[in-house]
Amino acid sequence: MTRHVSLKSAINEALDQEMARDPKLLIFGQDTAGGVDAGGETDTWGGVLGVTRGLYTRYGDRVIDAPPTEMAYVGAAVGAALSGFPVVAEVPFIDFMGVCFDQLLNQAAKMRYMFGGTAEIPLVVRTMVGAGINGAAQHSQMLTAMFTHIPGLKVVCPSTPHDAKGLMIEAIRDRGPVIFCEPKYLYETTGPVAEAPYAIPFGQAHLAREGHDVSIVTYGPMVPRALEAATQLAETGIEADVIDLRTLSPLDIATVLKSVQKTGRLVAADEAHPRCNMATDIVAQVTRQCFTSLKAAPQMVSAPHTPVPFSPVLEKAYIPGAEQIMAAVTRIMA
Amino acid sequence: MQHTGKTDISHDILLSAYRRMKTIRTFENRLHEDFKAGIVPGFTHLYAGQESVAVGICSHLTDQDQIASTHRGHGHCIAKGVDVMAMMKEIHGRQGGICKGKGGSMHIADLSKGMLGANGILGAGAPLACGAALADRLEGKGHVAVVFGGDGGVNEGAVLESMNLASVWKLPLMFVVENNGYAQSTPQHRTTSVSSYEDRARGFGMPAVTVDGLDFFAVYRAAGELIARMRAGGGPVLLECRTVRFYGHFEGDTQRYRPAGDVKNAWEERDCLRRFAQTSGLSPAELEAVDRDVEQLVNASVQEALKAPHPALNELHDGVYVSY
Numbered sequence: 001m002t003r004h005v006s007l008k009s010a011i012n013e014a015l016d017q018e019m020a021r022d023p024k025l026l027i028f029g030q031d032t033a034g035g036v037d038a039g040g041e042t043d044t045w046g047g048v049l050g051v052t053r054g055l056y057t058r059y060g061d062r063v064i065d066a067p068p069t070e071m072a073y074v075g076a077a078v079g080a081a082l083s084g085f086p087v088v089a090e091v092p093f094i095d096f097m098g099v100c101f102d103q104l105l106n107q108a109a110k111m112r113y114m115f116g117g118t119a120e121i122p123l124v125v126r127t128m129v130g131a132g133i134n135g136a137a138q139h140s141q142m143l144t145a146m147f148t149h150i151p152g153l154k155v156v157c158p159s160t161p162h163d164a165k166g167l168m169i170e171a172i173r174d175r176g177p178v179i180f181c182e183p184k185y186l187y188e189t190t191g192p193v194a195e196a197p198y199a200i201p202f203g204q205a206h207l208a209r210e211g212h213d214v215s216i217v218t219y220g221p222m223v224p225r226a227l228e229a230a231t232q233l234a235e236t237g238i239e240a241d242v243i244d245l246r247t248l249s250p251l252d253i254a255t256v257l258k259s260v261q262k263t264g265r266l267v268a269a270d271e272a273h274p275r276c277n278m279a280t281d282i283v284a285q286v287t288r289q290c291f292t293s294l295k296a297a298p299q300m301v302s303a304p305h306t307p308v309p310f311s312p313v314l315e316k317a318y319i320p321g322a323e324q325i326m327a328a329v330t331r332i333m334a
Numbered sequence: 335m336q337h338t339g340k341t342d343i344s345h346d347i348l349l350s351a352y353r354r355m356k357t358i359r360t361f362e363n364r365l366h367e368d369f370k371a372g373i374v375p376g377f378t379h380l381y382a383g384q385e386s387v388a389v390g391i392c393s394h395l396t397d398q399d400q401i402a403s404t405h406r407g408h409g410h411c412i413a414k415g416v417d418v419m420a421m422m423k424e425i426h427g428r429q430g431g432i433c434k435g436k437g438g439s440m441h442i443a444d445l446s447k448g449m450l451g452a453n454g455i456l457g458a459g460a461p462l463a464c465g466a467a468l469a470d471r472l473e474g475k476g477h478v479a480v481v482f483g484g485d486g487g488v489n490e491g492a493v494l495e496s497m498n499l500a501s502v503w504k505l506p507l508m509f510v511v512e513n514n515g516y517a518q519s520t521p522q523h524r525t526t527s528v529s530s531y532e533d534r535a536r537g538f539g540m541p542a543v544t545v546d547g548l549d550f551f552a553v554y555r556a557a558g559e560l561i562a563r564m565r566a567g568g569g570p571v572l573l574e575c576r577t578v579r580f581y582g583h584f585e586g587d588t589q590r591y592r593p594a595g596d597v598k599n600a601w602e603e604r605d606c607l608r609r610f611a612q613t614s615g616l617s618p619a620e621l622e623a624v625d626r627d628v629e630q631l632v633n634a635s636v637q638e639a640l641k642a643p644h645p646a647l648n649e650l651h652d653g654v655y656v657s658y
């Protein structure tokens with residue numbers, strides 16, 4: 001059966017179904033249950049925006065609230081995963097990753113390789129990304145590309161409830177560490193989601209809209225903005241392919257190349273800062289691999305190279321939106 | 335240590351302390367209302383209930399003494415003398431804000447007042463405060479630094495490493511633990527392995543004192559002694575203040591995890607401001623005069639903030655060394 005549910009509930013459902021399937025799976029986080037042993041009601045939080053609410057009630061001590069000490073509990077998640085207990089650990093905002101970075105960068109990511117391929121680390125680190133909720137400079141960043149840079153980590157960033165559920169289930173079943181980036185701005189958006197568990201394989205981009213004039217390649221919170229731009233462009237007679245990458249590592253470059261070979265024009269968009277992000281990566285790969293298909297220089301759409309400002313007016317100016325994508329398409333069609 | 339009841343504190347200090355505590359309370363109550371009304375952007379963590387901690391400590395500090403704050407930073411700012419009008423504008427993200435609208439509630443700072451910033455990252459203030467305290471020690475003028483942290487946040491590795499560093503480097507740094515019993519919805523005993531943070535300090539070779547943080551006089555006296563010790567070159571110290579959070583973790587938190595009646599009890603029985611008013615010896619007329627002033631100041635700050643223009647769009651690129 002397929003219902004309309006929010007992206008947030010789709011993630012909750014994936015966690016719920018996997019917790020039911022695998023009795024060894026653990027969840028770590030801060031206030032992931034919330035209110036355990038606090039004197040009042042239990043399970044009132046479910047993490048800071050309520051994604052895991054209800055799981056403690058169903059799975060009890062397998063949902064473990066940790067102190068706000070990311071280095072220790074994320075590292076402990078790596079160690080537990082290495083020792084046969086798969087873990088989904090939550091680092092509430094990707095901005096907090098600095099606190100536990102070594103455990104991911106030098107430990108989780110490298111063990112399998114350093115130990116001659118013997119280690120398995122069935123770990124998912126859930127974390128929220130992106131601006132748009134007036135969270136200011138330390139609760140709004142889009143640091144996905146920092147993680148795609150590191151061999152040994154997989155990086156996921158869904159844009160729809162359907163993908164969020166299927167990719168989360170795949171991430172949990174994967175035998176290596178996965179950084180699962182949740183676009184918090186899209187938590188409440190709803191879409192069709194099948195009730196039965198399903199996994200979406202990594203490394204398969206999704207053609208979210210089909211056209212023939214230009215390829216708009218993006219992921220996460222930029223996908224609805226790209227679709228909005230494409231809808232408006234269609235009114236002016238320009239038909240765009242919109243490609244949702246879904247997983248950033250592994251990256252389905254084949255789907256991107258196929259699209260660009262058809263359209264001859266590439267607009268790559270990322271909400272991240274403009275240097276060394278997913279857009280620059282896509283442009284580099286496309287330019288290298290199908291240079292002769294290009295009818296015009298590829299265009300990029302990103303946030304400016306500044307921290308995320310608090311002022312709602314400045315934040316709105318900061319976040320790249322449909323308008324910037326349309327402008328890029330207009331440039332490339334000229 | 336016994337630190338209760340009236341003291342030999344001067345009338346001026348008492349009045350100024352009351353003014354600052356009342357300003358914090360009025361400021362936070364107003365933000366609570368305005369947040370509910372939907373006119374405050376972002377998320378705010380209110381300091382109401384803990385006023386006697388920030389003010390009891392900062393009453394001993396000058397603008398040359400530096401403090402590092404937390405996500406719950408408005409109280410520390412006001413206690414340190416940061417301009418209330420500019421703070422309110424900042425929280426509304428407007429021109430004239432103390433950080434030009436770039437930082438907001440969680441990053442409010444005023445270096446000219448020795449306020450190194452609220453902080454969105456738990457524990458992050460502690461290493462910064464070590465650096466500030468090192469600068470104080472090297473300058474040799476007797477200035478000190480204070481870092482505030484909550485019962486949950488002080489478990490971060492950054493804080494524990496800083497406690498060790500401060501001891502090894504003999505820094506004039508006071509670690510203040512504001513123990514309000516909760517880290518978000520998690521009770522103190524689920525985040526911290528010991529019930530008294532004095533035990534932590536002891537492990538790092540630091541003297542420590544615990545006080546009833548609702549008792550301004552207890553905080554004031556203990557902080558005074560510890561800060562004097564630091565100014566004289568005695569090295570780092572820890573002060574735990576047992577206190578209470580009046581509002582939710584952030585605005586919008588329903589607090590259903592707290593025991594029934596706990597919040598009501600806090601307001602009615604554990605109000606540091608009421609205790610101060612009852613024991614300070616200041617006359618009702620003096621207190622009321624302050625109340626009126628403060629009410630006007632906070633009202634004016636909101637009016638001004640809502641009238642202030644938003645930052646100009648070209649300011650987006652200011653203040654970062656390289657931007658494009």
Ligand SMILES: Cc1ncc(C[n+]2csc(CCOP(=O)(O)OP(=O)(O)O)c2C)c(N)n1
Pocket residue numbers: 030068070092096099405406454455456457483484485486487488514516517518579583
């Ligand atoms: C590194 C980091 N981890 C987690 C958070 C999310 N967070 C913000 S406040 C808070 C609880 C802090 O509790 P406590 O230190 O007791 O301070 P209080 O809120 O009670 O003043 C948490 C977990 C954060 N801001 N930074």
Ligand SMILES: [Mg+2]
Pocket residue numbers: 484485486512513514515516517518
């Ligand atoms: Mg606390």
